[in-house]
Amino acid sequence: KAGVTQTPRYLIKTRGQQVTLSCSPISGHRSVSWYQQTPGQGLQFLFEYFSETQRNKGNFPGRFSGRQFSNSRSEMNVSTLELGDSALYLCASSGQGSTGELFFGEGSRLTVL
């Protein structure tokens, strides 16, 4: 069974640009969550999607947005990039129920110059 796949794995952007990250969950998983990981703040919840609807949202500015497609694949977008957005962005999927047992991808490492 294939795991969670995130693309791209690495990317470099400049301030003011925007970026779109993609996540393909484990087959059959309908919940997809996104987290930002930085050395200073650790893992912070961005948002969760379930059946194409945003179910939870963390405390991030509106520049951070996401969506989920009918095949459960998800994308997140960050507009008007700032230096502080440099981080590892992790996607996680989960199966039936809200068990909190998340299966993480390897992440997309974003560097903003």
Add this chain to the structure above:
Amino acid sequence: EDQVTQSPEALRLQEGESSSLNCSYTVSGLRGLFWYRQDPGKGPEFLFTLYSAGEEKEKERLKATLTKKESFLHITAPKPEDSATYLCAVQVNDHAGNMLTFGGGTRLMVKP
């Protein structure tokens, strides 16, 4: 505001030297407490879920326990392959779904 604090931030052990990692939490209503392991360059990997005070879970050299205010991850006779960052997270009753609040992690290094 829900808070999760892990200690120590880093821990160095000799192979075979048992120890414990601590996770203290302050939440409005705990739905579940989770332990994850993260290796460098990888996403976190699920280890355990604990739901109520007094509960214990074991897996190989790891045992997780839960009280009303904290959780411990006990590592018995660790091996170098146990070196990783161990993350604690909570899920609360106020939020439906899989939203987790993570602690800062404990970076464990086991030397042969």
